[in-house]
Each structure stands twice: as structure tokens, then as C-alpha cells.
Amino acid sequence: MKIAFFDTKPYDKDSFDRYGKQYGVDIKYFETKLNEDTAELAQGYDGVCVFVNDTINAAVIDKLVAMGVNVLALRCAGFNNVDMKHAYGKLHVLRVPAYSPYAVAEHTMALLLTSIRRIHKAYIRSRDFNFSLVGLTGFDLYGKTVGVIGTGRIGRVFVDICKGFGMKVLAYDKYPCAEIDNGDTVRYAELDELLEKSDIISLHCPLSDETYHMIDENALKKCKNGVVILNTSRGALVDAEALLAGIKSRRVGAACLDVYEEESDLFFEDNSGHIMQDDTLARLISMPNVIVTSHQAFLTEEALENIAETTIKNIVEFFETRHCSNELCYCNGSAQDCKERKCF
Ligand code: NAD
Numbered sequence: 001m002k003i004a005f006f007d008t009k010p011y012d013k014d015s016f017d018r019y020g021k022q023y024g025v026d027i028k029y030f031e032t033k034l035n036e037d038t039a040e041l042a043q044g045y046d047g048v049c050v051f052v053n054d055t056i057n058a059a060v061i062d063k064l065v066a067m068g069v070n071v072l073a074l075r076c077a078g079f080n081n082v083d084m085k086h087a088y089g090k091l092h093v094l095r096v097p098a099y100s101p102y103a104v105a106e107h108t109m110a111l112l113l114t115s116i117r118r119i120h121k122a123y124i125r126s127r128d129f130n131f132s133l134v135g136l137t138g139f140d141l142y143g144k145t146v147g148v149i150g151t152g153r154i155g156r157v158f159v160d161i162c163k164g165f166g167m168k169v170l171a172y173d174k175y176p177c178a179e180i181d182n183g184d185t186v187r188y189a190e191l192d193e194l195l196e197k198s199d200i201i202s203l204h205c206p207l208s209d210e211t212y213h214m215i216d217e218n219a220l221k222k223c224k225n226g227v228v229i230l231n232t233s234r235g236a237l238v239d240a241e242a243l244l245a246g247i248k249s250r251r252v253g254a255a256c257l258d259v260y261e262e263e264s265d266l267f268f269e270d271n272s273g274h275i276m277q278d279d280t281l282a283r284l285i286s287m288p289n290v291i292v293t294s295h296q297a298f299l300t301e302e303a304l305e306n307i308a309e310t311t312i313k314n315i316v317e318f319f320e321t322r323h324c325s326n327e328l329c330y331c332n333g334s335a336q337d338c339k340e341r342k343c344f
Contacts, residue, residue: 007034070091085330092327102300149191191214240260260281
């Protein structure tokens with residue numbers, strides 16, 4: 001099996017080399033992202049392996065299929081960058097549904113603590129022997145209400161972490177999970193109630209037409225003054241312009257973003273020598289109460305290991321059986337893990 005691996009970073013290679021060798025998968029690493037201009041690189045390969053900021057739109061799918069490539073292995077959980085509707089019946093889309101929900105949930109809490117205890121400011125100050133505490137006053141998490149939107153794998157781990165801090169959790173999910181609701185410290189609520197009552201709001205649902213800009217001007221108007229917004233899910237869940245306006249008007253007390261709507265041309269790359277063209281991102285980053293990390297929440301040793309193992313096993317399972325238990329499918333009109341696998 002020969003796989004064309006797009007958007008390669010040095011930290012990908014270690015574990016993929018190991019699992020590739022173990023399972024007989026021959027990997028050709030390309031630094032470039034997969035898009036309409038680079039799809040030709042997949043010529044002669046049995047499949048392609050991509051990450052969160054590769055573009056698998058209708059044109060790319062058609063090019064891959066025309067070259068005889070009909071397997072796309074996502075080395076991530078989210079698939080909002082794949083035109084699943086167009087892929088249906090043409091391209092088999094495999095993914096890694098879970099690799100370490102702890103990595104993402106723990107990074108979310110790391111961002112929250114850094115922000116509200118002003119660690120990012122204190123770190124810079126003490127390196128300059130500035131030991132003043134003025135302006136570093138934070139607040140206790142104990143007793144605060146956190147709104148968790150999306151209580152899947154990552155959301156649930158984040159709920160557990162918040163419980164450990166003695167926080168109250170208001171949860172919102174399209175498909176609630178009854179067992180986590182104890183009617184007291186963890187309770188499901190309507191989205192409006194969550195927005196109105198939460199001191200902190202954390203997003204853990206997928207990006208879809210339904211969730212696009214779910215935190216917009218209107219939603220922020222419903223929030224408590226000083227609300228802290230955490231987004232480690234997908235950038236376009238938050239309307240960045242509205243968030244910036246909320247920060248400027250002081251309605252939003254702080255924001256921690258591991259993802260950004262227009263991240264695909266910026267994140268994962270060193271842009272330090274370039275003129276930043278994205279004024280919204282530049283303004284957000286300039287704020288003392290905004291912390292941005294570069295889609296880093298997944299990046300732990302454990303997660304990288306699990307991503308490589310599952311991706312390689314997905315590819316091997318598919319080529320050996322023409323089926324894969326982690327195949328995504330559009331068979332019922334929306335993208336989902338396909339258990340039937342009888343679609344094409
Ligand atoms: P998951 O599928 O286990 O959980 C998602 C939850 O969102 C589910 O409970 C689902 O019912 C809920 N949901 C779906 N539509 C909804 C809606 N319209 N409103 C409210 N809830 C809705 O996924 P997960 O593994 O917990 O991952 C969550 C998200 O985290 C992923 O979609 C991905 O975008 C993001 N993610 C980010 C990173 C990172 O490095 N920053 C890494 C992995 C995943």
C-alpha cells in the first residue's frame with residue numbers, strides 16, 4: 001500500500017514511520033497541503049492521508065477519483081474540511097474518531113487557568129525581573145458556572161475536570177447524555193439558559209451548518225458580562241468579528257482560542273517574519289485578555305501515537321477487507337460513522 005501523506009510536520013513522522021513499517025504501509029511525505037493545486041501529487045498512490053487544514057472539496061475529490069485514488073484517510077476526528085456529500089459513492093473517507101480526548105480537554109483547562117490567573121503576563125514579567133503583582137488579580141474557579149456546549153468524548157472529559165475544580169456545569173448538546181446529568185452540579189439546559197448563566201463557556205461540538213457561528217453577536221448579547229469564551233473545537237463556531245467587538249466593549253472578559261476561523265493559511269506555520277494580513281486575528285492577539293494557541297490542543301505524545309496507530313490500522317483494514325470500521329458515510333443524508341458499510 002502506497003500512501004501520499006499531505007501537510008507533514010516533523011512531529012508526524014516518528015510514529016507514522018514506526019506503524020507504517022510494522023503494518024507494511026509505504027508512506028511518501030509531502031509538506032504541502034492537499035488542495036486543487038497539489039492533488040496531482042497523489043498520482044500513482046493507493047490512498048491519501050490528510051489533516052485538519054487540507055481542502056477536500058468537490059474538485060479535489062474528482063481529481064483523486066480520476067487518478068484512481070478512492071481512499072482518504074483523515075488523521076483527525078473532525079471532517080468539516082471534506083465535502084462528504086460529494087464524496088458519497090466515490091471516495092472512502094476513513095477517520096480517527098478518538099485519539100486522546102484528555103489532550104484536548106486538558107489543553108482547554110490549561111488555557112483557562114493561564115488566562116484567568118494571568119500566567120501569560122506573569123511569565124513575561126518575571127523574566128524581566130518585574131515582580132509586581134499589579135494587574136494580575138484573577139478569580140477562583142471554585143463555585144463558578146461553566147457552560148459546556150457538546151458533551152461528546154472531549155466535552156465529557158472537560159466536564160470531569162471542571163467538577164474536580166468544584167465548578168457547576170451547565171451542558172448543552174443536540175443529543176444529551178443522560179448519565180452525566182446529576183440534576184445538581186452537572187445539568188443539561190437549553191442553549192439560551194447556558195448562555196445567560198455561565199461565567200465560562202467552552203465549545204466542544206463539531207462544526208456543521210447548524211453550529212457555524214453559534215457564538216455570534218446575538219449569542220454574546222445573551223451572555224453574562226465578563227464571560228470567558230473557550231474554543232478548542234473549530235474556529236468557525238465563533239464569529240471572530242463579534243468576539244473582537246465583545247472584547248472591545250468589555251462584555252467578553254477573556255477569550256482562549258486554539259482554533260480560528262481563517263486558520264488554514266496561518267496555523268501550524270512560522271509566520272513571524274511575515275506581515276500579518278488578518279486584521280481580526282492581529283487585533284485579537286494584541287488584547288491582554290486573549291490567548292491564542294495554534295491548533296495545539298491535540299499535540300501530546302499519547303495522541304500522536306494513537307493517531308498514527310489508528311490511521312495505519314484503518315488503511316490496512318480497508319485494503320484487506322474493502323471495509324473499515326472507522327469509515328465516514330453520507331448514506332443517511334448526513335455524515336456519520338458508517339456501521340453498515342454497504343454503500344459502495
Ligand atoms: P464527539 O463527536 O465525541 O462529540 C461531539 C458532541 O457534539 C456530541 O455529543 C454531539 O452530539 C454534539 N453535537 C453535535 N451537533 C451539535 C449541535 N448542533 N449542538 C450541540 N452539540 C452538538 O467529538 P469530540 O471527540 O468530543 O470532539 C469535539 C470537537 O473537538 C471535534 O468536532 C473537533 O472539531 C474538535 N477537536 C479539536 C482538536 C484540537 O486539537 N483543537 C482535536 C480534536 C478534536
